[in-house]
Amino acid sequence: MRAIQRNNVKVVGSGEQTLMFAHGYGCDQNMWRHIVPAFSDEYKVVLFDYVGSGLSDVSSFDRTRYSTLNGYALDILEILSELDLNNVHFVGHSVSSMIGALASIQEPKRIETLTMIGPSPCYINNAAYHGGFERSDIEGLLETLESNHVAWSATMAPLIMGNLETPELAAELEESFCRMDPFLASHFARVTFLSDNRADLPHVTARTLILQCQKDVIAGLTVGEYVHQCVPNSQIVVMDATGHCPHMSAPKEVIQELHKFLNPRTAPTAHA
Amino acid sequence: MDGTVLYANRAFLRQAGRDHHEILTLRFQELLSPGGAIFYETQFAPSLLLRGSLEEISFELARPGGERTPIFVNATLRREEGDSSAHILLAAFGASQRRLYESELLRARRDSEQIGEVVRRSSDAIIRLSSNDFVESWNWGAQQIFGFPADEAIGKPFRSLISEQGRTHFDEAIEKLKRGVEVVTDTVGVRANGEPVDVSVSMTPHLEAPGILVGYSAIIRDLTARKRAEKALLQTEKLASVGRLASSIAHEINNPLEAVTNLLYILETRVTDEALKPLVSAAQEELARVSQIATHTLRFHKQSSGRTEVDLRTLFDSVLGLYRARLLNSGITAINAAASGPLVCYEGELRQILVNLVANAFDAMRSGGKLVLRSRDAILPLSGRKAIRITVADTGSGMESAVLQRLFEPFFSTKGIGGTGLGLWITRDLVDKNLGSIRVRSSIHPGCTGTVISMLFPSQPD
Numbered sequence: 001m002r003a004i005q006r007n008n009v010k011v012v013g014s015g016e017q018t019l020m021f022a023h024g025y026g027c028d029q030n031m032w033r034h035i036v037p038a039f040s041d042e043y044k045v046v047l048f049d050y051v052g053s054g055l056s057d058v059s060s061f062d063r064t065r066y067s068t069l070n071g072y073a074l075d076i077l078e079i080l081s082e083l084d085l086n087n088v089h090f091v092g093h094s095v096s097s098m099i100g101a102l103a104s105i106q107e108p109k110r111i112e113t114l115t116m117i118g119p120s121p122c123y124i125n126n127a128a129y130h131g132g133f134e135r136s137d138i139e140g141l142l143e144t145l146e147s148n149h150v151a152w153s154a155t156m157a158p159l160i161m162g163n164l165e166t167p168e169l170a171a172e173l174e175e176s177f178c179r180m181d182p183f184l185a186s187h188f189a190r191v192t193f194l195s196d197n198r199a200d201l202p203h204v205t206a207r208t209l210i211l212q213c214q215k216d217v218i219a220g221l222t223v224g225e226y227v228h229q230c231v232p233n234s235q236i237v238v239m240d241a242t243g244h245c246p247h248m249s250a251p252k253e254v255i256q257e258l259h260k261f262l263n264p265r266t267a268p269t270a271h272a
Numbered sequence: 273m274d275g276t277v278l279y280a281n282r283a284f285l286r287q288a289g290r291d292h293h294e295i296l297t298l299r300f301q302e303l304l305s306p307g308g309a310i311f312y313e314t315q316f317a318p319s320l321l322l323r324g325s326l327e328e329i330s331f332e333l334a335r336p337g338g339e340r341t342p343i344f345v346n347a348t349l350r351r352e353e354g355d356s357s358a359h360i361l362l363a364a365f366g367a368s369q370r371r372l373y374e375s376e377l378l379r380a381r382r383d384s385e386q387i388g389e390v391v392r393r394s395s396d397a398i399i400r401l402s403s404n405d406f407v408e409s410w411n412w413g414a415q416q417i418f419g420f421p422a423d424e425a426i427g428k429p430f431r432s433l434i435s436e437q438g439r440t441h442f443d444e445a446i447e448k449l450k451r452g453v454e455v456v457t458d459t460v461g462v463r464a465n466g467e468p469v470d471v472s473v474s475m476t477p478h479l480e481a482p483g484i485l486v487g488y489s490a491i492i493r494d495l496t497a498r499k500r501a502e503k504a505l506l507q508t509e510k511l512a513s514v515g516r517l518a519s520s521i522a523h524e525i526n527n528p529l530e531a532v533t534n535l536l537y538i539l540e541t542r543v544t545d546e547a548l549k550p551l552v553s554a555a556q557e558e559l560a561r562v563s564q565i566a567t568h569t570l571r572f573h574k575q576s577s578g579r580t581e582v583d584l585r586t587l588f589d590s591v592l593g594l595y596r597a598r599l600l601n602s603g604i605t606a607i608n609a610a611a612s613g614p615l616v617c618y619e620g621e622l623r624q625i626l627v628n629l630v631a632n633a634f635d636a637m638r639s640g641g642k643l644v645l646r647s648r649d650a651i652l653p654l655s656g657r658k659a660i661r662i663t664v665a666d667t668g669s670g671m672e673s674a675v676l677q678r679l680f681e682p683f684f685s686t687k688g689i690g691g692t693g694l695g696l697w698i699t700r701d702l703v704d705k706n707l708g709s710i711r712v713r714s715s716i717h718p719g720c721t722g723t724v725i726s727m728l729f730p731s732q733p734d
Contacts, residue, residue, distance in 0.1 A: 026314030030322055094314070133306060140307020140332075147330045147374060148311070178319035185315075193310070215274065217301055218313045242274040244313040248321045249274065 001060055003078035007048040008055040011083070013040025018085050019262075020046040022076065024094030024118075024245075025192040026185075027178040028054025031093065034251035039258075046088070048079055052184030061184055069095070069195050073102035080110045087112040089262055090206075093247060094118050094218065095192040097210075101231075102197065104206045114208040115258060118244050119227050120219035122196040129198070132220050138193045145186045201230035208234035209261040211246065211254065218244040235261075275299035275317070275360070284364055287343060289335035300362065305332040305340060316347075320360065324349045330367060330374075342371035397492035403485045405430045405446070417471065417494045419464035430490070435460040435468055449477040450485045458495065470495040504682045507694055522569040529563050564593060579733065582619045584662070585610035588645040591626045595634060603640030612647040612660045616732050621702045628695045629664040629725055635687065636668025636723060643667075652730060663726045670721035671714040679712060707733050 003009070010029065019039050021032040029047040036045055049056040050072055065071040076099065080088060090111045092100040097119030104111035123131045124138070180188070208231045212224035221238065228236040237257050241250035276299050285292060288303050301309040308331045320326050325348045333341040343364040351358040391398045397414030399407055406429055410422040418425065418433055434442050438459035445455040456474040463469050475490045536559060540552050588608040592599070599606050615622070626645070633643050643666050650661040671679070671686075678684045680700045685691030703710045708729035715721055 024314065026311075027318040027322075031318050033322075133310070137306035137310070140305050141310045142307070144305075144307050144311045144331065146378060147371070178315065178322060180315070215299070216313075217309050243317065245318050245321070248318055 001057060003075060003082050006051060006057045006060045007075055007079055008057075009079055009083075010047040011044060012036065012047070013043055013045045015041075015043040017043050017262075018046060018088045019043040020048075020076075020080075020085075020088050020090050022090065022092040022096035022100060023049070023053065024092075024096050025188055026180070027245075028180075030054070030178065031245065031248055035247050035255060035258075038251075038255040043089075046079070046083065046085070048075075050188070051075065052181050052188055054179055058181050058184065061181075061187075063187070066187065066191065069099050069102055069191060069197060072099045072191075073106060076100065076103040077107055077110060080107075086110055089113045089115070091115040091258065092117065092119075094120070094244065097227075098195070098197045098200075101204050101208075102200060105200060105203045108205055111206050113262065114204065114206045115211065115261060116208065116227065117211045117247060117254070118213060118216055118219040118224075119210060120223045121198040121201055121227060121230070123193045123218075124196070126196070129226070130220075130222055132217070132223060133193070135194075138189075141189055141193065142186055145182070145189060198230065201227060202232065204231045205233065209257070210234055210236040211257055212236055212238045213241045213243055213246050214239070215242045216244050275301050275312070277303075278359065287341050287364060287366060288333050289337065289339075289341075300360075303333055305334045308332050308334075320347050320349055330371070331364075333364075342367040344370075396494075398489070399425075399430075399492070400487060400489050401430050402487050407433075408487070414492065417463075417469060417492060418461060424464075433461050435462050445475060449475060449488050452477050452479050452483065452485075461492070470499045500682065504694065504697075507692055508698070511692070511694070519570050522566040525566050526563070526570075529559070529566060533559055533563065578618075579616050580619055581614045581616050582622060583614050584612060584647045584660070587619070587623060587626070588647075591623060591630055592645065594627065595630055598634060599643070602634070602638060604634065604637050605642045607642065607644045609644055609646040612649045613731065615647075615660045615662075615729055617706045617729060621706060625699050625702050625727070626662075626664070628699045632695065633664060633666035633668060633723070636670070637666055641667040641722075649731075650728060652728070658731045659728050660731050661726060661728050663724055665722065665724040667722040670716040670723055671712075672716060676712060676714055703727055703729075 008029070013036075021029065021035065023029050023031050028049045032047060036047070039045055051061050051066065052058060062071075065074070076090075080086075086109050088111050090100040090104065090113065092098075092115070094117065097114070097116030098121055100111065100114050100116070101119075104114055120131060122129065123133045124135055125131050125133065210224055210228050210231075212219075212221060214221075224236055224238070228234050239246055239250070239253050239257065241253050243249055247254045277295050280288070280290075280292070280295050285295060288295065290298070290303070295303075301312045304312060312331070316326065316329060325346075327346045329345045329347070331343055331345055333343055335341060344367045345365075346363045348361045349358050350361055392411050394411060395413045395416065397417050398411050399414050400409040402408050406427055407425050410420070410425040414425065415421055420428075431439055431442055438461070441457060441459060445457060448455050454474070454476050456472070458470070458472045461469045461471045472493045472495055473490055474492075475488050477488045478486055480486045533556075536552065536556050540549075540556065543549055543552055585608060588610050592606045592608060595606070630643065630645075637643070644663070646663045646665070648661045650659045651657070652659045675686060680696050681693075682697040683693035684697075685693035700710055706729055708727050710725065710727045712723065712725050714723040
């Protein structure tokens with residue numbers, strides 16, 4: 001199967017340059033819906049779902065391939081290769097920041113800039129490094145996932161079926177927001193929260209923007225600072241937005257920072 | 273929208289173990305267990321923002337004292353008119369009882385998954401069958417034995433997997449199962465490619481009140497390997513008893529033989545007729561050969577209790593001696609080219625090895641040829657220790673590579689009814705026992721056909 005079908009790739013907008021948005025753990029490409037319209041006039045925008053998330057092809061799941069973030073990074077490179085895209089501006093949320101970083105290290109020509117929203121190279125505290133979590137916390141997450149297994153699959157699936165009054169495809173798709181295969185969710189959670197990619201950060205050569213929120217319990221300010229210190233060509237912006245998903249809770253601020261970063265000369269006033 | 277608590281009722285304060293003032297300084301995710309907080313941030317909150325509501329999501333409240341309160345949460349997003357921000361309404365229900373029940377269910381599911389894993393990966397076929405004899409489940413072992421993948425096997429009638437002759441038994445077995453009796457039987461199954469396969473089947477009925485068969489399970493084991501081993505054992509036992517018989521006959525013959533030898537000796541001294549003398553000495557010569565054959569037959573069977581130093585030239589002579597007449601009749605020249613030092617080994621076994629190989633060489637040279645038994649001093653390639661190489665070379669018909677590949681398999685024979693297919697299998701076993709190695713080269717190119725069997729033994733095994 002081609003990566004475009006496997007990862008439910010959607011291309012919208014047009015422009016000479018390409019923006020690729022990569023969702024984080026727990027959701028799918030729909031999380032970018034408030035951001036995409038602000039860029040689709042000027043950029044070709046590529047959206048996709050990781051295998052196991054959204055409307056990706058679950059049968060393509062390969063436990064070994066996806067046992068490290070490199071497998072997910074390979075998906076990104078395969079998508080870019082099939083679309084024949086180079087010098088892409090990659091915007092990754094949460095775990096996708098690291099996946100994008102790994103992809104850019106493997107094939108630097110594909111990715112020109114990296115924007116990391118709430119990145120963390122390692123969620124687990126480790127000696128002097130403060131990732132924010134203990135291993136037992138991650139076990140707790142897996143337990144929560146498990147105890148929500150039924151509720152979550154119930155919440156996700158029947159709604160798609162249930163919306164019979166609005167049979168249009170678009171409406172059905174909307175109802176699949178943040179759909180995750182419950183078994184793969186727990187796999188993705190493990191890969192996301194138990195990986196340690198700190199050693200990869202210094203190898204990133206792409207120009208990098210780190211967007212850091214206030215009060216982000218998943219990736220706190222110190223983690224953002226750490227990434228900033230490790231990635232050679234990086235800048236960090238601490239936003240007013242709070243939480244872990246600023247592109248959903250405060251899209252305007254994210255759009256503004258993205259414009260500033262991608263187009264430093266013209267952007268700030270036009271879109272503020 | 274970032275989870276900051278704006279209002280909480282008394283019931284929630286009780287659940288969370290917080291007071292009114294304290295809770296207004298906190299965010300909802302800070303009231304949760306760390307794992308729950310990650311879930312809230314990564315899955316719950318984004319989905320809620322996109323979907324507007326979520327129901328029956330399970331969390332654990334982390335109370336200040338450290339205890340956890342399991343809750344279920346229903347959540348709705350309420351947007352104010354003309355305002356992009358929104359409030360989240362959460363309704364939390366205590367869920368201790370249900371959580372206990374659920375964790376019990378989860379534990380049970382995990383247990384059954386573990387058992388399921390054992391069944392799935394067993395090398396025995398473990399399958400479930402409906403009461404009307406259709407396959408309902410199919411594991412890895414079943415696939416190995418019958419050659420069908422699960423999707424093809426499920427829905428097949430079980431009797432289609434049993435050969436014709438096994439099916440009558442099978443009907444009886446079903447009758448027994450209906451009475452609630454377990455059935456264990458050996459039968460012949462049919463593989464996907466139509467080949468028969470020896471199997472042992474043990475079937476367990478599953479009855480429900482009032483004694484109605486609702487299905488049964490079958491554990492099927494492939495007996496091919498066992499059957500083959502049994503057959504080999506039987507054959508070697510047969511061969512051994514033939515050997516014992518031969519040696520007892522040889523033993524019995526020895527006494528009258530000696531008597532005749534003595535009588536001939538007396539006769540020789542008394543014969544005065546010059547014309548009769550050559551006849552007597554010819555009779556003596558032939559008799560000497562008979563007694564030699566008897567002695568060899570005896571020695572052949574005698575189990576050597578320990579390793580002895582064996583002179584290979586003598587051994588080669590004695591083996592070739594056994595075949596002398598036959599070799600001569602077929603026009604085969606036999607050459608003893610022993611040129612090594614003595615070999616320390618079980619003499620009887622080495623003799624048997626050579627007899628087997630010479631017999632094969634003889635069979636390959638029905639229209640004459642040359643047979644060479646050779647021994648040379650050599651070095652073991654890995655350890656560099658002293659060794660002796662023994663080769664048995666013939667100019668017979670040679671073997672194709674397909675034959676060469678299966679040469680050492682038990683019951684593989686090219687000799688039709690005359691061959692047991694055990695000779696080389698036993699030979700290799702005996703070579704192994706004497707710490708040796710055996711290699712076969714053979715050519716069927718016209719003009720240079722023949723076979724060379726080469727064995728390497730350490731000259732002084734520890």
